[in-house]
Amino acid sequence: MNESDREKYLGSKGKRYKSIMKELERAGCGHELSVEDSVPMIVHVRPDLYRAFMRCVWMLVYEEGMSPLDAQNRLVEEFLRYHGC
Numbered sequence: 001m002n003e004s005d006r007e008k009y010l011g012s013k014g015k016r017y018k019s020i021m022k023e024l025e026r027a028g029c030g031h032e033l034s035v036e037d038s039v040p041m042i043v044h045v046r047p048d049l050y051r052a053f054m055r056c057v058w059m060l061v062y063e064e065g066m067s068p069l070d071a072q073n074r075l076v077e078e079f080l081r082y083h084g085c
Helices: 003-027 047-064 068-082
Strands: none
């Protein structure tokens, strides 16, 4: 997926995500903050579940020094392993 396709797919949320990633990169948080090597996954959930997921992501970022992308991948991998997928 090239950059223009990614922008069309994610819209303004994609721009916000990219700006957060760039801000973290400037601050020295995380490792390889490569959005290009990932595929967007849109899941519609209740607001409280979204906040809980993002809280877990930021806990991994700040407590373990992971990048946000690595933290998201880890949480999804753990969910899939737990359910035997």
